[in-house]
Amino acid sequence: MDLLPLGSYTFSSRLILGTGKFxxxxxxxxxxxxxxxxxxxxxxxxxxxxxxxxxxxxxxSEIGGITLMPNTSGASSAAEAVRAAHIARExxxxxxxxxxxxxxxxxLMPDPIxxxxxxxILASEGFIVMPYISADPVLAKRLEExxxxxxxxxxxxxxxxxxLKTSGMLDLIxxxxxxxxxxxxGLRSPGEAAAxxxxxxxxxxxxxxIAAAGDPVAMAGAFSLGVVxxxxxxxxxxxxxxxHAVATSxxxxxLGKEP
Amino acid sequence: MIALPEWLSCTKESAxxxxxxxxxxxxxxxxxxxxxxxxxxxxxGRTMTLYAPLYLSNHCPSGCAYCGFASDRSSKRRRLExxxxxxxxxxxxxxxxxxVLLLTGERTGVAGFDYLRKSVETASKHMQRVxxxxxxxxxxxxxxxxxxxxxxxxxxxxxxxxxxxxELHRWGPKKDFFHRLExxxxxxxxxxxxxxLGVLLGLADPLEDALMLYxxxxxxxxxxxxxxxxxxxxxxxxxxxGYTPPFSVGDHLLARMIFAFRIALPDTDLxxxxxxxxxxxxxxxxxxxxRMSIASRTTVGGYGDDADNAEQGQFEVFDDRTAGEFCxxxxxxxxxxxxxxxxxxxxxxxxxxxxxxxxxxQRECR
Amino acid sequence: xxxxxxxxxKQEIPPGSSVSDLxxxxxxxxxxxxxxxxxxxxxxxxxxxxxLQEGDRVEVLIFAGGG
Numbered sequence: 206m207d208l209l210p211l212g213s214y215t216f217s218s219r220l221i222l223g224t225g226k227f228x229x230x231x232x233x234x235x236x237x238x239x240x241x242x243x244x245x246x247x248x249x250x251x252x253x254x255x256x257x258x259x260x261x262x263x264x265x266s267e268i269g270g271i272t273l274m275p276n277t278s279g280a281s282s283a284a285e286a287v288r289a290a291h292i293a294r295e296x297x298x299x300x301x302x303x304x305x306x307x308x309x310x311x312x313l314m315p316d317p318i319x320x321x322x323x324x325x326i327l328a329s330e331g332f333i334v335m336p337y338i339s340a341d342p343v344l345a346k347r348l349e350e351x352x353x354x355x356x357x358x359x360x361x362x363x364x365x366x367x368x369l370k371t372s373g374m375l376d377l378i379x380x381x382x383x384x385x386x387x388x389x390x391g392l393r394s395p396g397e398a399a400a401x402x403x404x405x406x407x408x409x410x411x412x413x414x415i416a417a418a419g420d421p422v423a424m425a426g427a428f429s430l431g432v433v434x435x436x437x438x439x440x441x442x443x444x445x446x447x448x449h450a451v452a453t454s455x456x457x458x459x460l461g462k463e464p
Numbered sequence: 465m466i467a468l469p470e471w472l473s474c475t476k477e478s479a480x481x482x483x484x485x486x487x488x489x490x491x492x493x494x495x496x497x498x499x500x501x502x503x504x505x506x507x508x509g510r511t512m513t514l515y516a517p518l519y520l521s522n523h524c525p526s527g528c529a530y531c532g533f534a535s536d537r538s539s540k541r542r543r544l545e546x547x548x549x550x551x552x553x554x555x556x557x558x559x560x561x562x563x564v565l566l567l568t569g570e571r572t573g574v575a576g577f578d579y580l581r582k583s584v585e586t587a588s589k590h591m592q593r594v595x596x597x598x599x600x601x602x603x604x605x606x607x608x609x610x611x612x613x614x615x616x617x618x619x620x621x622x623x624x625x626x627x628x629x630x631e632l633h634r635w636g637p638k639k640d641f642f643h644r645l646e647x648x649x650x651x652x653x654x655x656x657x658x659x660x661l662g663v664l665l666g667l668a669d670p671l672e673d674a675l676m677l678y679x680x681x682x683x684x685x686x687x688x689x690x691x692x693x694x695x696x697x698x699x700x701x702x703x704x705x706g707y708t709p710p711f712s713v714g715d716h717l718l719a720r721m722i723f724a725f726r727i728a729l730p731d732t733d734l735x736x737x738x739x740x741x742x743x744x745x746x747x748x749x750x751x752x753x754x755r756m757s758i759a760s761r762t763t764v765g766g767y768g769d770d771a772d773n774a775e776q777g778q779f780e781v782f783d784d785r786t787a788g789e790f791c792x793x794x795x796x797x798x799x800x801x802x803x804x805x806x807x808x809x810x811x812x813x814x815x816x817x818x819x820x821x822x823x824x825x826q827r828e829c830r
Numbered sequence: 831x832x833x834x835x836x837x838x839x840k841q842e843i844p845p846g847s848s849v850s851d852l853x854x855x856x857x858x859x860x861x862x863x864x865x866x867x868x869x870x871x872x873x874x875x876x877x878x879x880x881x882l883q884e885g886d887r888v889e890v891l892i893f894a895g896g897g
Contacts, residue, residue: 223897233895248896251837251889252858259894262862276896288869292891295871296864346689363897383686390897412897442476445483445490456497459747463493463716 207440209385209408212300212333212354214272216243219402220432221274221387222425223412224261226364232421234264237271240425246274246303246410249293262296274301274335281308283322290327302327303357303389304336313363317344321351328352337389340371345378345386355384357410360401361391364413368397372404379405395424395431402435403443466642468626471683478675478682484724485671493720500723500752503730512794513733513755513802515563515593516556516787519764519778520544520583524569526636528622530667530700530707532778533569535636543568543575544765549583553590555767559759559787562592562803565618567778570637571599581605581612588613588811592804595658599637600647606654610813617651618660619644620696624676625668632667645680652688655813659684660735662696665718666709674721678728690814694733694755695725701739701779715744719751726752738783742793745783749799759787832884841888849877852888864891 208215222242227233237245247261265271275293280286283306290302304327306320307313320336321344328334333354338344340358348356358378361367368391369375379386385407392398398409411428418424467473475482484491521543522533533539544552556564564587568575580598587594595616596609606617623629626641633639648659661681663673681693697718700709713721725734736745736753738760745756761767762777785793791801831842836856843852849872853859865872866889872880882888 224895225897227895230895246897247893249864249891250894252856252861252863252892253837254857260861260863260892261895262893265893273893275893278896292864292866292871293893295873296862296891296893381686381689410897442479445480455494456501456751457493457719457747459743460493460715460719464714 207436211244211335211385214301214333216272216408218243218429218432219408219436220398220429221246221389221408221410222415223410224265225412226416227421228416230259230261230264233261233416234268235422236415236425237265237268239422239429240411240415241429243270244272244274244301246276246412247297248276248278249289249296272301273297273299274303275299276303276305276337277323278305278307280306280323281316281319282306283319283326286319286323287326290323290332294332300331300333302332302334304334315339315359317341320344321347324348324353325351335387340374340378342374342377342381345382349382349384353384355387355407356382357387357389359390360388360397363390365391366393366414367391368393369400369404372400375401375406376404395427398428398431399435399438402432403438405439408432468624472624472645472676472679474679475675478678481678481724481728482671482675484727485674485720491724493716493723496720496723496727497751500726501750503726504750504752504754507730508754510750510798511754511800511802512749513563513805514561514758514787514791515565515595515755515803516559516561516758517565517567517597517737517760517762518549518552518556518587519567519762519766520549521568521572521575521579522764522778523572523574524636525572526570526638527634528636528638529632529634530622530664530709534634542764543579544583546582546586548765548768549586550590552765552767553587556759557590559767560791560803561759561787564591564594565616565757566594566596566598568596568598577601577605577608581608584609584612584614588808592808593806593811595660597660600644601650601654603650603654606651606656607813610655610657613808613811614656615811616658616660616692616694617648617656618662618694618696619647619651620660620662620664620698621645621677621680622664623667624663624673624680628668648680648684649688652684652691652814656691657814658692658694658733660694660696662698662735664698664700665713666700666711668711670711670713670717670721674725678725681729681732692733693729694735695729696735696737697721697725698737698739701782718744719748722748722752738781739779740782742783742785746793746797749794749797756790758790759785832882834882834885835887837889843882847882849880849882849888852882853877853890856890858890858892861892865889866891 218241220242221244223246277286277289286306304324306316324334324336335355337357345356361370387408388401388406389410393414415424523541524533528534597618629641663677733755734753735755737757794801
């Protein structure tokens, strides 16, 4: 079995689903089922009498086989994120937390310093910490050192659908990491999810690309297939790529003829 | 027998390198050379960093079958005293050398840690960069060396073939394979900035050794990610003591190894010593090698004017050109010889390089 | 009536109300909520004995969609 280890948990699905931006709860739940995801992100919101159907805890629990990963979105500092994580754990009973701290509400780029501080605290408190970060190889190593179970670099800006713009940095992060690397944000198509998996990502986290698709439920199924295909390709071992570097005159003639 | 750690035995890690090392149709030598050259040029530019070894002492309690300084060899034993070291360093400086590698045998009462530490202190007064290739030490000892200005530690596993290792290291402290294996990590934990790894090509199956060496480097790069690394490719040369290695590594295979390592480790220094011929060294400059030794003496105290050139060294030097001649040869190939990478002000111990035990969920072999 | 702050808005409640009473009042009984009373988490088993005072700040939170 090719399982994804995260903290003391293992998952057979390598597609993690975000639950935001869906037109309605029912479509979201159908998409979760169609995706085969076992780890699903949720956000803390204030209860509002007028939007009762917002409460996703009950409906998601009914699907079965789902582990919740609350995020700390809305937090713009480490202290706020830590507080959100505590409240979320109270509510979910899940040790997972996606540390997501974006001080700027327009571009939603993660704050590396606050993310590091919050992750350090939460890891020491026993959370399974999954920080959402820019594709920064040094930050990824620093987060690994303080006990994060994974690092989740972005492929491109949240919701932008620009795909794996950061692939060079992602390559470096994957190459140097000893924890699973999960691409979070920016993916648009199942093909991009497959490409991320082929690079050696341990999983991908997808939300907008499914929620905003023409048929979200069908797209969830397509992403599931893309992730499986990419993972199988990675474990099978891709054919080596040629460098296409060609010298104008022989470089190794000084060696003489091979005996 | 204790099993090798997973990071060292995991063949998946080195699958890419393995396919480049096997001389199939997928990778002809010329294409590897072209790619290796392109990567080297991009990452290192047209430069070659240079250093010279200084043998401090050839006292040694170990019985390494392949070494000219093994304790059963008849070599005259001596160690350099502080004033001699100073004189040697000044002679080296006159040759233009400002990056020195201090060598000793395994730890002895005559040439032990205190002797080495004092020698490092002396050397860092005169040299821009000081590194050591001596005996395995403790984290605290490495910390003390780093505090005296030592920035690099070279420690070759010699061979990663556990059984061959047992046979070749007939007696002495070097017999402990695993203690030696963990030495680079200890050095880095102690604040040493760069470690040099290598195998002595010819002692065991060279391809297997190369793959294990690669996995060792990759493991260290992941776990001690702030550190610098270099990899050497010493081939067995005729030694005092007349050991004949069971495997021979020809120029083509060595070149292939160097190209493949450059492609697999694009940011790592690759080192070639004066064991190699002038033609091979000149040819490899710019194709993948980024660091070379020059004007080397492999006898204890070989640089002074009164050096006894008839004395047997640890190995026979092949490229015996002077520093000036060699630098000119590099310049003729449009490569700038470099003796200094950093201002010595930066030669203090490295900031924390914590060495962590990997947690169960942290597995390198994915 | 006393006035508390609920999710950032003023809310009038009868004096002597507990957190449970408040949750019934706003219709969130049966929902999975996390409750903060003056920044401190009030667990479900303590909600009927946690009484509210004038000026208390209460947050009632649920899980909603998020990525």
